[in-house]
Amino acid sequence: MSKFDAVIVGSGPNGLAAAITLQQHGLATLIVEGDGQIGGGMRTKELTLPGFKHDVCSAIHPMAMASPFLRKLPLADHGLGFVKPKYAAAHPLDSADTAFLHNSVEETAHGLGIDGKRYERLIRPVLKDWDALADAIMGPLRFPKKPIDLAAFGLRALQPATWIAERFQTPQAAALWAGMAAHGIQPLSNWSTSAIALVLSAVGNSFGWPVPVGGSQSIANGLSSYYQSIGGKIQVSTWVEDIASLPHHKVLILDLTPKQLLALKGLQFAEGYKRQLQNFRQGMGVFKIDWALSEKTPFLDLRCQEASTVHLGNTYAEIAAAEKASHLRKKVEKPFVLFAQQSAFDESRAPAGQHTGWAYCHVPNGSIDDYTEQIENQVERFAPGFRDTILAKHTYNTAELEHYNPNYVGGDINGGIMDIWQLYTRPVRSLTPYRTSIKDVYICSSSTPPGGGVHGMSGYHAAKTVLADHFGFK
Template structure:
């Protein structure tokens, strides 16, 4: 028998955070093995023919406002490894029943012109974050620590820690309020929760700073570029290896896990301290999602002409309607007119569908663990703002929240954020600690979106986990 290879680190899970952790360790000169349970890499970064041949659908994430807003991703030569990002001029649109829409242009001036009387409010809320994102990112996209710019962070926090519902009262127009509602609702929680304003501010501001790009060829292109770079550093990959017992792993010094607290507690071959187990067992998961993909015969015929040019469309009408429905969903109810996030990537990337054809991508929020089919409700919401949409449907594929969990165990009950990101779990995730990436075992770390800064395709959870491990063991 040959001698088993010994690695400095094994990283389990090849989503953006697992890839980020592996890259960070490999860049530090450590030998790493990246392990993935599925047959292909990516976690939430996968693109497949879910409906009929020739139509390429993003299985999970589709639009990536945080990708280039991530200090870690910006430090990598991903363009040299095949990543091409496409930038819709209108990053997001929010149509209303009256035919108007709230619009987020990547261009700052165009957004202010569109907002009219709400422009001063919007500018006061966003301008400093747009201008100083790089500094703020260092202070917000990671664990709690002494900030690089305390005064600017404090100024940001005065707005960011408020409920989105409070901020909405500053806007005068229904279009401005609705645009704000759609941004804040990405937080997947009631808009009356404290800190929901942070999600809306950050997504809007980075939309101006970096756009909301569509990866050419689908979200898998981001994973492929990360893997390509990782391999040039000498990193190794093993797919098709579902981990349930750490004793099955190759010899290693460090183990970094891109999994959430529930899987951590179920892991065999490791004994957690009682205190750590108690904290993990109290970790709270948020609402789930129900997702639909469509093969379409033509572009989605939104009544509002600008909405037909947007990469992302928020469907839910007014702030009040969205806030009410998100509240009801958080209380365990399935609503008739859910808030829907819709993306139309084939408008900007012709490789997603046969010539002249298109794909649509959407999800709505549902109670965690829901198995109810929300396809009809989502399609009716699209039809509401795009009459004739249902006639364009060639084929449909859907995931309920439990099917999403089966596809990716990190989506517990369909929660794609790795746990509720409310005020009490925004930075104290998964435990109350200044170094939440550490576990009770000194050589095991957690790097999933259940750690700061939480959900999104940015890799910062993996980056910080790997940096913590390096500091602990190598100084």
């Protein structure tokens, strides 16, 4: 069998990022993937009808363009292209005009009327210092290059999203803020929930929320193509249950969550480390629907058809109540729904004149309840006649999502709740959370900082730790 400097188990964005980073430094690396197709959460399949290409998990990628790691790679040379819709996000309301996250802070602020200046004061400092802040925000705890700028960000980011929402005077600004914060998949009253709202808003105003041409699989394919072009090796359809089955290697990097780490045979973790993995807390799960549609979604405000993502949850109060109830393991009749129609911007996703639809809502972790009616009611609420456009549908409950991708424990797509206790101290309390208690075994999944999303930064930081620990690169 071949010998490798490093074997990486899992080909999600972080596994690919770790492998690429090591390969760029001249190491011999191998990615081992259990599925027959690389990508983890970046996969695109015909889930409903022939010719309708659906993103199985991730679909819209604000962090891909903002990631310091991904932005350095020549992925356009390897077939990856993005479309940037007119609006990053739209947020329709029952009794007020739609709020929009534009691709600039000025336009977004202008659309928020009397709250525009307040919004701009929140977001502009993040935009101005993004390149300096990004590496610190999207990494482990350490002394930052610009401590004053990061401290200013932190003072806002650590606040509960509810505190900032209550400062807005218009229902549009409060609702838009709530929708951004709800991407954190936890009650909006939790500490640090403003962090995700600040980042997603700033990234949208700077980079947009782009749609990958051909589907999310195109990101995985671009990363894979680049990785192999610099000498990396990939082995698919190889499910690892025991590390003894792997080829000889100096270092093992696992794109796995704590649950999978504990189940993997051949790893003799220290008892203290094992206890921390066992105590790692999962967040809410998601229920997801994909539709084959006869036409574009007939939103009452047709501008919503021009947005990467449409947040369907109405007011700040309604979204906050829904997220809290789901966190408390209650079934919500009017959940916060994230809706996308990628075919409106990428004609390759559906047959001519027809469309795809993609949506999910947050549900109690591990719930197997069917939320199809609740999600479709929310779409119909803001787009009357939507049900008449449905040709076919495909659903995933939390158990089915975990079966599809074991990293989605109980349907948790963030690799563990990202509250203040696990925002950076994930999966254990350590300044180098990518190390395990075994000196040549590392973890690089979304259960490490900075958490969920297609950005590759967890893999990048894990690889940098490996390079310093074992191969003399500081």
